[in-house]
Amino acid sequence: MTNKKFTVLGGDLRSVKLANLISADGNKVNIYGFKNAGFELGLEESPNLELAINQSDIVIGPLPCSNDNEIINAPFCPDKIYIKDVFKAMTKNQIFIAGRISKKIQHAASVYSVYSVDLLDREEMAVLNAVPTAEGAIQIAMEEMPITLHNSNVLILGFGRIGKILAKMLLGIGSNVYVAARKYSDLAWIKGYGYNAVHINEIGNSLENMDVIFNTIPHVILDINMLQKVKKDSLIIDLASKPGGVDFEKAKDMGIKTIWALSLPGKVAPVTAAEFMKDTIYNIINELGV
Amino acid sequence: MTNKKFTVLGGDLRSVKLANLISADGNKVNIYGFKNAGFELGLEESPNLELAINQSDIVIGPLPCSNDNEIINAPFCPDKIYIKDVFKAMTKNQIFIAGRISKKIQHAASVYSVYSVDLLDREEMAVLNAVPTAEGAIQIAMEEMPITLHNSNVLILGFGRIGKILAKMLLGIGSNVYVAARKYSDLAWIKGYGYNAVHINEIGNSLENMDVIFNTIPHVILDINMLQKVKKDSLIIDLASKPGGVDFEKAKDMGIKTIWALSLPGKVAPVTAAEFMKDTIYNIINELGV
Amino acid sequence: MTNKKFTVLGGDLRSVKLANLISADGNKVNIYGFKNAGFELGLEESPNLELAINQSDIVIGPLPCSNDNEIINAPFCPDKIYIKDVFKAMTKNQIFIAGRISKKIQHAASVYSVYSVDLLDREEMAVLNAVPTAEGAIQIAMEEMPITLHNSNVLILGFGRIGKILAKMLLGIGSNVYVAARKYSDLAWIKGYGYNAVHINEIGNSLENMDVIFNTIPHVILDINMLQKVKKDSLIIDLASKPGGVDFEKAKDMGIKTIWALSLPGKVAPVTAAEFMKDTIYNIINELGV
Amino acid sequence: MTNKKFTVLGGDLRSVKLANLISADGNKVNIYGFKNAGFELGLEESPNLELAINQSDIVIGPLPCSNDNEIINAPFCPDKIYIKDVFKAMTKNQIFIAGRISKKIQHAASVYSVYSVDLLDREEMAVLNAVPTAEGAIQIAMEEMPITLHNSNVLILGFGRIGKILAKMLLGIGSNVYVAARKYSDLAWIKGYGYNAVHINEIGNSLENMDVIFNTIPHVILDINMLQKVKKDSLIIDLASKPGGVDFEKAKDMGIKTIWALSLPGKVAPVTAAEFMKDTIYNIINELGV
Known part of the structure; x- marks a missing residue:
């Protein structure tokens, strides 16, 4: 338990597992971007992006965050989730954590005053x-x-x-x-x-x-x-x-x-990869003291 | 080098590798039963069973030796090699080594006065x-x-x-x-x-x-x-x-x-399996002092 | 806990540790033969051999049991404890467990109808x-x-x-x-x-x-x-x-x-050696179903 | 073989072993400061400091180099070997390698234009x-x-x-x-x-x-x-x-x-420690390309 509320946005099987692992620790978790997953998600998809992001403390994007710097990498999502829309919906007190946050995405985050952390910059990850x-x-x-x-x-x-x-x-x-x-x-x-x-x-x-x-x-x-x-x-x-x-x-x-x-x-161990993402996210939260 | 002459009879990829390994140690090796292998054997197939067996000291059958106690297990051979014919062609001074030599095959060996050793009876194997x-x-x-x-x-x-x-x-x-x-x-x-x-x-x-x-x-x-x-x-x-x-x-x-x-x-390591067969065959020869 | 009562008789530091380990598991333990130990035993020495043996289910001798086949090996004991006296004091329902029980000691045990088990005969030991x-x-x-x-x-x-x-x-x-x-x-x-x-x-x-x-x-x-x-x-x-x-x-x-x-x-790990003796004694009890 | 000439100056058992190891690799090695060793050195002590240093490419001091920043740490030497005298005897083309070269010793080296390398600054050491x-x-x-x-x-x-x-x-x-x-x-x-x-x-x-x-x-x-x-x-x-x-x-x-x-x-492995000193000295020579 971290006493935080989380939103998991898009991503592949690892993101699904990640959401479940964080939830299994007793945290509140919203998910968005998995409508086409075609398997049991274990959590209910939020009706829309704003509601998904609303009231959460930590917004977790996928790994990698995006393939074109514009759209969230969300293979299970029928619609496009624009990074800009995510950042627009976020407030200053929320944190955006994802993998491989490019210079462009970082710039967008700063434009919308969103604090972002790249999982791949973390040595332990x-x-x-x-x-x-x-x-x-x-x-x-x-x-x-x-x-x-x-x-x-x-x-x-x-x-x-x-x-x-x-x-x-x-x-x-x-x-x-x-x-x-x-x-x-x-x-x-x-x-x-x-x-x-x-x-x-x-x-x-x-x-x-x-x-x-x-x-x-x-x-x-x-x-x-x-x-x-x-x-x-x-x-x-x-x-x-x-x-x-x-x-x-x-x-x-x-x-x-x-x-x-x-x-x-x-590819070979998505569940283990999700666990490592979770551990690293907890470390980030711990270090920020948020 | 063992100063022995060998014949490798039938078997799968392991038998091919085994023949090559024994040959690479400087021994004379005949092979028979690989006409349909469809890949480079590295050794020349003997024209017929009798010639293959003739003049060799050790006749090496496959692992397993046979699936029906009558015919040598030889997936790369278009013709049937009858165990009986193998034993008939062998003399008292030759040794027959193969894997999983059933009671029936053992009996046939004794009928033809052939000395046989089962690789799978060897603890080191x-x-x-x-x-x-x-x-x-x-x-x-x-x-x-x-x-x-x-x-x-x-x-x-x-x-x-x-x-x-x-x-x-x-x-x-x-x-x-x-x-x-x-x-x-x-x-x-x-x-x-x-x-x-x-x-x-x-x-x-x-x-x-x-x-x-x-x-x-x-x-x-x-x-x-x-x-x-x-x-x-x-x-x-x-x-x-x-x-x-x-x-x-x-x-x-x-x-x-x-x-x-x-x-x-x-299945997972045929070449290693062939090496182990070779080592065990050399041990058998060594112990017999032949 | 084994629901058994134990007597530890003589022996070196290992026997002292053994007695303490068995006692720490919640078992009743008598000890005898440690008057000169010169350090804190953790358990009270029984006043005499008969009382020590009396009412216990398992009598544990030292490792090795004896150096001369007559006297219990008890370096911390000022008096000689004769094996014969131990066996005399024991009943048919008690078990004698010790290390290196020689043929002679075994014979003595059978004379007094004492059931004995040699720790060193145990493969796990x-x-x-x-x-x-x-x-x-x-x-x-x-x-x-x-x-x-x-x-x-x-x-x-x-x-x-x-x-x-x-x-x-x-x-x-x-x-x-x-x-x-x-x-x-x-x-x-x-x-x-x-x-x-x-x-x-x-x-x-x-x-x-x-x-x-x-x-x-x-x-x-x-x-x-x-x-x-x-x-x-x-x-x-x-x-x-x-x-x-x-x-x-x-x-x-x-x-x-x-x-x-x-x-x-x-010599190098008396406490570990005592633990192994304890584990083996429990295995013996377990197997005998006593 | 390094094609270098070495002088080993003072030090404990490790320095003796070091000199022998370098010599065993086919290099010319002078030693000085071991007169009282009381055991077989394997090499002959140079008659005096100047001769010892003369003509060598690498001068190897002990580990640690000195306990007082003035005298070479040489427990087997009846006389005091002053660091100043060592440096005075050295030329610009020679290299001084030792362990724990203090600021003071470093300063002295620079005064006499001696190039020095501290073994303990080497990560591999x-x-x-x-x-x-x-x-x-x-x-x-x-x-x-x-x-x-x-x-x-x-x-x-x-x-x-x-x-x-x-x-x-x-x-x-x-x-x-x-x-x-x-x-x-x-x-x-x-x-x-x-x-x-x-x-x-x-x-x-x-x-x-x-x-x-x-x-x-x-x-x-x-x-x-x-x-x-x-x-x-x-x-x-x-x-x-x-x-x-x-x-x-x-x-x-x-x-x-x-x-x-x-x-x-x-203390526990002087010979191994000497080998590691040797390896590191060779690495230094290799890197300097001298």
């Missing part, structure tokens, strides 16, 4: 999301590989949030885990956690022994030179956002199976 | 196979659940080979692992390995908190009474051979998702 | 005790080695109860764990758990790279031939009961540090 | 040192506690370098690990790694259940109010530098066993 991302990557590897991850040689490029959790889980399954990084302190951490440390400039020597390579670095590491050293029957799973870390075309030409897997949390 | 079985079970759970295994409550029924490896991997991924067993010494092991121990007679109290239940016990544990205590949105994965450990019909009636997953090694 | 044994061994290694266990090469000889728990803990600390065993199925388990498997006949090739060697096999494995292959600055910790697994004299001559560490649970 | 620190803390806990760490409740205050490695090792041994931190992102990491997360403001509720508490935060967290909630028989191990995280006097008054354990790497 990014950390928490590394868990379903890592599991999703493991699931893909299990599905695609004709060998077990146990006793496979796996190379993780990058030791950021996803690299750290992925390495831990793969070691737990029994893989021989190699992690490549550039900074000496990261290499020290990699050794400290019991993985094999590889300097990013020296991955060339390791590539030929790897059964699966997970990339988490968002610039092209596996270029044509590196791809030539990769075993032909190994699998590359790229988890990095654009432009990714692999020269995908060259990989294809060379017959190396490459999968670019993005936005895994919402 | 069963242990090794627990690894791909556990990974396959985890893959299914990841695919089916809308939450991460990390931080999920998982209950494993039985602490035999599969239970042991599955518990280890799930802990490595970050699940809250509960294992149910009957013997006090098993419960002591479960605690010693850091899992939560539950006496099999007291699982009723734990069921309602479980997100996923893996059964490894080959008789019905999750009967109607127990199923009534299971969370409606939890997942049951049954890894036990017939009759399985779940009253599947009742589970269906109650809307509890239940998956009976058998023969996982060959 | 042996499993549970592997935990403090492994921790004690790790403590010794940490104390004696000028390097960290993390990233050390450690070899465990034998994959029984102690070997299994020790391997798990050392991997958890970050050692490079090698385990030697003879049976192919044990070697399969070793691989399945993610350790490096070494056939016991081939340890010679591994010895020179090991920083510490833990032996759990109760016959001489590290004889003069093997010792010659051991690094001069490595440490050998022998956990095996007589005759141990090391030629201690030869090791000494060769300047290899060797520690024979026995009875670790009572 | 701090990370690497967390490993022997964590092992040392575990060793102390094992020595002091009458229960096993396995299945104990342990609380770690702080999730910095030491907290992270300590948590990992304790989980590996089988403890129930609780970690307290303040930042939501740290709490997310703690959950992600599979430990129980406790907000630092709420440790009061957890203290009474803890068997051992490790502090890594260098200001007083366990003040009188918190100490009152600690179990009387629990153990507190403080790993934080001055002023530490415990009100030691109050803890003593209240009969709570508290151990302030500092500088563990050099």
Whole structure:
């Protein structure tokens, strides 16, 4: 219980789950933008936007907030919900929380004097999301590989949030885990956690022994030179956002199976993703002391 | 290198991989029964059964050896290979190794004075196979659940080979692992390995908190009474051979998702399965001192 | 709570803790044989043996029960407690539970029609005790080695109860764990758990790279031939009961540090050892249905 | 091999080991300041300071460099080695590397135009040192506690370098690990790694259940109010530098066993500590491209 009233506006399955989780904690929750969901929502849709927003303390938009900076991302809604209309209906004492609030949307919020917080700016949200991302990557590897991850040689490029959790889980399954990084302190951490440390400039020597390579670095590491050293029957799973870390075309030409897997949390574990959104929203409320 | 000559007869993708692995170790390998494989075999098919068997020391049949006790299980072979014909072509100094050699096949072997060894009678083979079985079970759970295994409550029924490896991997991924067993010494092991121990007679109290239940016990544990205590949105994965450990019909009636997953090694990790077959075959040769 | 009345007779610190633990569960507990303990017992000593035994259901002797088959092992007792007198005072409906009940003591029990159970015959007790044994061994290694266990090469000889728990803990600390065993199925388990498997006949090739060697096999494995292959600055910790697994004299001559560490649970974790005794005693009561 | 010439000046056992390790890599190493070592050094001491420094590229001082900012910390040296004299003997092309180079020493270096690098300013050194620190803390806990760490409740205050490695090792041994931190992102990491997360403001509720508490935060967290909630028989191990995280006097008054354990790497694992110094020195050379 937070003693707050919430409105959940649009979004996909995660938003539905989020609304239910917040409600299950004993909070009052309005929802709007799910008329076409076609499954049991667990909560009753508000008759219109104004009523939905009215009297709530926190208005929760989707993740991502919008695809065009104008309309709320609401796949289950037959009508368009304009961001402008949302902000118009909000008062100064309400807070708008959503994911990936662009500069444009932020500007609109300030025009209407709406206080907004981006979930993706929250470090804990990014950390928490590394868990379903890592599991999703493991699931893909299990599905695609004709060998077990146990006793496979796996190379993780990058030791950021996803690299750290992925390495831990793969070691737990029994893989021989190699992690490549550039900074000496990261290499020290990699050794400290019991993985094999590889300097990013020296991955060339390791590539030929790897059964699966997970990339988490968002610039092209596996270029044509590196791809030539990769075993032909190994699998590359790229988890990095654009432009990714692999020269995908060259990989294809060379017959190396490459999968670019993005936005895994919402896909492989929507309920867990919703829980992490909830936790982060509560943290925001807690910090604001509202 | 073993200094032996091998013949691989029939079987599925695992047998093809097995032949290649044994050959890659520097051994002479004949293959027969893969004419319709439709992919690059890596080895040349012998022109006929007699030539295939002739001059080899070890004849390796498929896993399972046969589905009807008469014909070798050879899905890639357009013709029927009769077990009787295989045994007829073999001499006393050759060894026949295959999986699931039934009483009937054993009898036929003795009639033709063929020395046969069942791969599935080998304890190390069963242990090794627990690894791909556990990974396959985890893959299914990841695919089916809308939450991460990390931080999920998982209950494993039985602490035999599969239970042991599955518990280890799930802990490595970050699940809250509960294992149910009957013997006090098993419960002591479960605690010693850091899992939560539950006496099999007291699982009723734990069921309602479980997100996923893996059964490894080959008789019905999750009967109607127990199923009534299971969370409606939890997942049951049954890894036990017939009759399985779940009253599947009742589970269906109650809307509890239940998956009976058998023969996982060959399905999820055929290459690893082939490696384990090879290791076990080498162990057999080693022990026989042939 | 067990609804039983207990008498704890003699023994060391573990017996004192055991009495307190059983009492803390709400059971009536008499104690006898601790007059010289010199610390707060938490319970009042019975005035004499007969009163102590009288009216209790379970009489708990020490671990080990006796050093000479005649007198109860009671280091805190100024007087001798004769086993014969204990048995004489007991009735048919009482049960005598203690550790290491020799043939002679068993015979005496039967003469007096006393039903006796040896704690050390209980598989779960042996499993549970592997935990403090492994921790004690790790403590010794940490104390004696000028390097960290993390990233050390450690070899465990034998994959029984102690070997299994020790391997798990050392991997958890970050050692490079090698385990030697003879049976192919044990070697399969070793691989399945993610350790490096070494056939016991081939340890010679591994010895020179090991920083510490833990032996759990109760016959001489590290004889003069093997010792010659051991690094001069490595440490050998022998956990095996007589005759141990090391030629201690030869090791000494060769300047290899060797520690024979026995009875670790009572030494390094007496309170945990007492808890395990309690759990096992409750299991015994439970099984007997008394 | 680094193609550099080294001089190791003063220091304790770690400096001796360091000199040997660098030499074992094929480098030329002079040593000075170990005349009274009383054990086999493995290298020959230079006849005087100037000769020792002369012709070397890298001059390695001890860790810590000095206790009074004037004299090199050289416990095995019968004479005083003045830092000023070291710097005077050095040329512009040489590099001085040591641990804890104070402002005063830094100033002296600049006066003599000596380029100096402090090992303790290197992030990878701090990370690497967390490993022997964590092992040392575990060793102390094992020595002091009458229960096993396995299945104990342990609380770690702080999730910095030491907290992270300590948590990992304790989980590996089988403890129930609780970690307290303040930042939501740290709490997310703690959950992600599979430990129980406790907000630092709420440790009061957890203290009474803890068997051992490790502090890594260098200001007083366990003040009188918190100490009152600690179990009387629990153990507190403080790993934080001055002023530490415990009100030691109050803890003593209240009969709570508290151990302030500092500088563990050099004490519990001098050889490993020397290896880490070597790795870091090589990294420095590598980065400087000298």
